[in-house]
Amino acid sequence: MNAPPSLPSSKHAGAARVAVIVPAYGVAHLVGEALESLKRQTLTDWECIVIDDGAPDDVAAAVAPYLHDPRIRFLQTANGGVSTARNRAVESCTAPLIALLDGDDLFRPTYLETMVAVLEADPQVRLATCNARIFGAVSRERTCVESKQGNGDGTRGSLSDVLDRSFNVYIGTTFRRADFEAVGGFDRTMAQSEDFDLWVRLMMLGGEAHYVDEVLGDYRVRPGSASSNAGRMLLGNIRVYDKVLAALAPEAPERTLVERLLAESRSALSFEHAMDRIIDGDTRAGLAELRDVVRAGGIVGGPVWRAAFALWQIAPVLARPMLRWRRRAHSRGATAAGGTFPSFLELEG
Numbered sequence: 001m002n003a004p005p006s007l008p009s010s011k012h013a014g015a016a017r018v019a020v021i022v023p024a025y026g027v028a029h030l031v032g033e034a035l036e037s038l039k040r041q042t043l044t045d046w047e048c049i050v051i052d053d054g055a056p057d058d059v060a061a062a063v064a065p066y067l068h069d070p071r072i073r074f075l076q077t078a079n080g081g082v083s084t085a086r087n088r089a090v091e092s093c094t095a096p097l098i099a100l101l102d103g104d105d106l107f108r109p110t111y112l113e114t115m116v117a118v119l120e121a122d123p124q125v126r127l128a129t130c131n132a133r134i135f136g137a138v139s140r141e142r143t144c145v146e147s148k149q150g151n152g153d154g155t156r157g158s159l160s161d162v163l164d165r166s167f168n169v170y171i172g173t174t175f176r177r178a179d180f181e182a183v184g185g186f187d188r189t190m191a192q193s194e195d196f197d198l199w200v201r202l203m204m205l206g207g208e209a210h211y212v213d214e215v216l217g218d219y220r221v222r223p224g225s226a227s228s229n230a231g232r233m234l235l236g237n238i239r240v241y242d243k244v245l246a247a248l249a250p251e252a253p254e255r256t257l258v259e260r261l262l263a264e265s266r267s268a269l270s271f272e273h274a275m276d277r278i279i280d281g282d283t284r285a286g287l288a289e290l291r292d293v294v295r296a297g298g299i300v301g302g303p304v305w306r307a308a309f310a311l312w313q314i315a316p317v318l319a320r321p322m323l324r325w326r327r328r329a330h331s332r333g334a335t336a337a338g339g340t341f342p343s344f345l346e347l348e349g
Helices: 029-041 059-066 081-091 112-119 158-161 176-181 194-203 232-246 253-278 283-297 303-314 314-327
Strands: 019-025 044-052 072-077 097-100 125-136 173-175 208-221
Touching: 019 029, 019 081, 019 112, 029 044, 029 059, 044 059, 044 081, 059 072, 072 081, 097 112, 097 176, 097 194, 112 125, 112 173, 112 176, 158 194, 158 253, 176 194, 194 208, 194 232, 208 303, 232 253, 232 283, 253 314, 283 303, 283 314, 303 314
Parallel strands: 019 044, 019 097, 044 072, 125 208
Antiparallel strands: 097 173, 125 173
C-alpha cells in the first residue's frame, strides 16, 4: 500500500491527518518550546489541542501568542490528572491519528511526517514510536533506545515485547483514534505508568508496534518528575500487570510472562523500599531487608554486589552514602532504558 503524500499544505488540505495532544500542567515556562517544535513540522496537516487542567501557572498567557495559528486550540478544564486531560483533549479534536507531545518535550521536524506515514501505510500497526534524546535533570544526555528493540527484527514489536519493555515505547508516540476509543483511552485511575498501560492495551487489540530508528524527539526529565522516581514507576508497572492478568484468557501465551514480570516488579519494589530505609538512616534494618530481597529474588548479583555486602558488614555506615550515590548516578536518563527495572538495581551495570 502506498503512503499518501508526506508534505501537503494545511491551508488547502482540509481535515487534519493527525491531532497533537499537549498537556501543559505546570510547564507554562516550557510549552512555547514544544509548540515551536510543532510549528517546524514538515507535515503541516495537523491540529493541536493544548490542555490546561487547572495548572498553578499561567498556561493561558504562554499559549496565547500561538493561537493566531488556526491549527492550535487551547482548552481549560478543572484539574483531573494527566490521563483525564489527555482524554478530554482527544475528545475535542477530530483527526484519525493521535500524537502525544508533553508540554515540556519537543518534536524534531520530521516526527509527524514519519509517524503518520507508518500508520497510514500499514493497518496492522497499533502504535508508531521512535528514538528520542533524553535531557534535563539527568547525569548525562542519552537516547531512549540504545540497543535492539524487542525480540524480532528490531522494527516490529509484539505484545510480549512491549510487556517486558524489551521494546521501549517513547511517550511521543502516535496511534489511531479508533484504537484509542476501542480501549477506552487513558485509564483515569492510573496515577503512574498511564502511558505504559495504554501501550499494552493497544497491543492487546492485536497487530504490532513499529519502531523508527531515528531520533525524532527530545524528552525532558525535570527534577522531581514522576519519570525520575523508580518506586512510583514500579507501582505503576505492578498495576498494569495486574490489569493484564485480569484481562488475558487463561490459555493466553503471555500469562506466564506477565506472572514473572509481576513477581519481579514486586521484588524490585521491595528492593527500593529497603534502599529507602537505608538512605533514610535505618541502616541495620534496611540492610537486613536488602539481603532478604536479593536472596529471594536474585535481582542483583555478581562480584561487585558481593564485595559491597562484605564491606557493609564490616562498615555498615558506608551503605547509606554508597546507595545514595548509586541512586543519583543511575537515575532515569543516566543509563540505557528498557528492561523490567530501573538500571540502578543492576549493581553490575
